[in-house]
Amino acid sequence: MRAGRVHILVPLSARTPSTVQRMADGTAGRPSVTDAARYARQIRLAEVGLGGQARLAAASVLVVGAGGLGSPAVTYLAAAGVGTIGIVDDDIVEPSNLHRQPLHGTADVGRLKVESAAEAVAALNPDVRVISHAERFTAANASPLVTAYDVVVDGSDNLPTRYAVSAACSESGRPHVWAAALGFEAQMSVWWAGRGPCYACVFPTMPPPGSVPSCAEAGVMGALVGTVGSLQAMEALKILLGVGDPLIGRLLVHNTLAGTWDVITARADPQCASCGSGSPARGGMPRASVGAPGGVSPSLTMAEFVATASRRVIDVRPAPEQADLPGPASVTVELAALRSGEGLAPALLGDRDEVVVFVCRTGQRSAEAAALAHAAGWRHATSLEGGAVAWRRELDSSGRSS
Ligand SMILES: [Zn+2]
DSSP states (O other), rough: OOOSOOOOSSOOGGOHHHHHHHHHHHHHHOHHHHHHHHHHHHHHHHTHHHHHHHHHHHHEEEEEETTTHHHHHHHHHHTTSSSSEEEEEBBBBBGGGGTTTSSGGGGTTBBBBHHHHHHHHHHHHHEEEEEEEOOOHHHHHHHHHHHHEEEEOOOOSSSHHHHHHHHHHHHHTEEEEEEEBBBBBBEEEOOTTTTOOOHHHHHHHHHOOTSOHHHHHHBHHHHHHHHHHHHHHHHHHHHHTOOSSBBBBBBEEETTTTTEEEEEEEOTTOOOOTTSOOOOOSSOOOOGBOOOOOOOTEEEOOOHHHHSEEEEEEOOGGGGGGGGOOOOHHHHHHHOHHHHHGSSSSHHHHTSEEEEEEOOOSHHHHHHHHHHOOOOOOTTTTETTTTHHHHHHHHHHHHHHH
């Protein structure tokens, strides 16, 4: 990232096309005549101007994944004139990609996504240099990839890649424009170690394989990833231009069926294993409940839950569903209230040193509740794997054996 803001050279009112053209022609490294026409509508914005356009031309963005999120991200970054775009992806285009990945066409099925993406960018804006990395993003190649670019846009579709991107961004201090989508819901944020939380501050431990459904298993809407991937491009452009307030320390949760946009405040964890001191969590909690440094695990197995003596159980289901909860829930906070931020008040969640265990019927909604609470700084929030169904089964089986 380049520090400082390039000042607007001419007031908006005085910036006629001829002025733009004259300035552009007379200054090395500034947009050409062709560029002045291509970017006219954004150069007209005081926040961009000719200086901002030159800044974008000199900038570089790494997009991890040329899929559902990467398609709009790459498209809008290229259209806006970001000078260098790196694309990392080792996948080939499959028919099942096409409904949400319009960077690729039907004729591209079977080709490498990075090839198809580079062609699409060349057709849209030949001035953009695309660097294709036809490889999987892993911990092994993460550092050289990330440090070669100013901003990283994470459009990956799997947890190991997401954690590898996060670690490399934390280590290098690169802004990490992240999003994830499933079904009709998406989350996004700008993680930036040193300026706010990193991904691992909020999601400290990678969930076990198979515990989080993939888009292949659960499905996802194309227009939703289109929306959020475009927002990722916008956040990257804001950062490169040095304008506005990037989503640092804010977790955006968008449910497109409900038509809701919730913003949860996220705080850096001083003990984060990725960007903080990484020291173990303070004592006072049963060993079984202590997961990653800086907080409890994002979810508890039934055995860990049973072994956790000092816990506060919070049912996140709406009232009609609560009849099957076997134990006494000390409090009910519906997921909708957590999403809106209202349910994250200390009065509802209790003491921050107490283990807060969110429960729903099977563990899906409670996992989101725990993530929202983590994002809001409740480091001792967790979720019961298997939910009330598993809890009932456990009580039944322990009843029989005793
Ligand atoms: Zn962190």
